[in-house]
Amino acid sequence: MRIGYLYCPEEIIQDIHGLAVVQKEICTADKYLADRIRSNNHEVELIEYSENFVKEIKKADYDFIFNGADGIDDIEEYDQLFEKLDKLGIPFSGCNRKIHYLFTDKPKAKEFFQNCGVETPSYHLIGQNMKIPANLSYPIIIKPAATDASLGIDEDSVVYNEVELNRKLSEIFKKFDKVFIEQYIDGREFCVPIVFNKGEVETFPILEIDFSEHFENKPKILSYKAKWSRNTNAFKNTYSRVKDLEPELDNKIKETAKLIFSRLNSAGYATMDIRYADNTAYVLEINPNPYLAIESDFIKSAKHLGLTSNEFMEKIIQLNNLLTIKSKNH
Template sequence: MKIVVLAAGTSTEREVSIVSGTGICKALRRLGHQSILLDVFFGWKEADPATAFDGEYDTDAAAEYIKGFNPQLEEARKSRRSFFGPNVIALCEEADIVFLALHGSNGEDGRVQAAFDLLGIRYTGTDYISSAIAMDKSRTKQVFQASGVNTPSGITIYRGDSRRSASEFGMELPVIVKPCCGGSSVGITICRTEEDVRNGIDLAFSLENSAVIEEFIEGGEFTCCVIDGKAYPVVMITPKTGYYDFRNKYTAGATEELCPAPISDDLTKKIQEEALKAADAIGLIGYGRMDFLVRKSDQKVFCLEVNTLPGMTPTSLVPQEAAAVGIDFDHLCQKLIDVSLKRYEQ
């Protein structure tokens, strides 16, 4: 198959996306596919869509080419009107399917998916509606609450709100402050003092126009992916220091991740059931990964969010869950393509 692995973009997770995309592209080529790695924002000016998939291809060279645009990113964002770079649409139209390796806003938020739907371009992952809901932590929380999915209580605030303390929001410390649409734990603050709350809100608003303030759940961190309606083995996540933030997610050895999680069968089943319920609540198609906290005091399971394009880096969690049931990285990539193609066969 001719496959575009679409990565990079303009979000705070651009670098992570490049790593995911590079690994996916190599895996697909090992399986015999004509895959190419493409930056959704900067594109490939020299590409001829009719021949771009032919012949030998150096994925590492393509990744370095994409990274070369990093210093230009901010200036290009200010001067550009179109999100799609040169030849991106033409190459994606030429492909049999586009493997979305995008993370964060302008990629995981449904806008690329909506554009591809209108253009008749086939892609991996869920549709634009569920992507948009899952990307916005405020909307996700509302949908979870309406659907009976256990989730921490919280409120949404917007830029311009003068309140800067938990007490002003009617909440008790500690709390968590999160940008509404950020990924990879970028901009998240655990607030144990009112000064932390002020700083956390300022940090969140430096990244986005809205933020979620939610109750702090003292307990263990877990994750569970759902692929084609099946919940996979649960992963227990234990950072060696702090919590599961950006550094601990993407620094090899910084976090201990155990899969299957060393927990009771009952708790495993409960997390998997909540993962399926959360996936159903947002209308997830194909695959996604749900993140959880299990409260230490009573073992109650809380779903935090849905990742509709979960990471596919060497330290990512979905590949670990797949490996636990005998699916290696290359064949996981193939499986995600196969699952995604089902929606186009109906």
């Protein structure tokens, strides 16, 4: 197949003759993934995400688009990316716009989880100048209402009283219009990689987040720094490992995944974040376009299952490509 690999360029600041020059380059992770696809005997061309990316795709005769553009912080712009990909009519990797929008809009996702009959922490949506609900049960965690990848979450996002809540809200409202406050569940955390197709749900080996001594006197949360800022203590002291879970817990998490993803009349891959406490599996969030670099949770899990990176990438391509072909024939 002829495949276009859509990526978000990294901005590299270089000193050229004493001047700071910003150059855009493809990151190492995207190079790696594009090479894995290429090694499966596909013709792969790199497409830089920009204002003109749709024109670039239309100029070429691609059979498939691999969507590696997961570095867009603006949620509206990110939604528009999926809208444009949907309108192109070319099969692309991952979830469609409808599913992406569902899971990145936290209140909508919560409502969906509840309709599926799964447990999820209690929550409130708060806009600027709105009255804070009375009788909140602390501690709570504060998040932007429509972001993913832990954007807007730091080690101070968990608050223990109204004074801390007001202080944090004042800070976060400077950047975001709506805020999501949620009951903080102090328990074990799991990442569940999932591949789904028209009601069929395949749960990959489950990973547990190993919070080290760095978090001994801090809330155990995956902040933005813990996920993405490689030079921080939070990143260096947060690990995820595939775990052989107790059968009852393993079954409970897998059944939770099936209750959610069997309702989606589409195909894609995603990761589900679970907190486990008091014999209850609480669904926190679902990432409908997860990171797929060599160190990512999904690739770790796939390797534990016996899949190479090449085999996993091919599985993703065939999953979405076959779905599109079937849709066109019905």
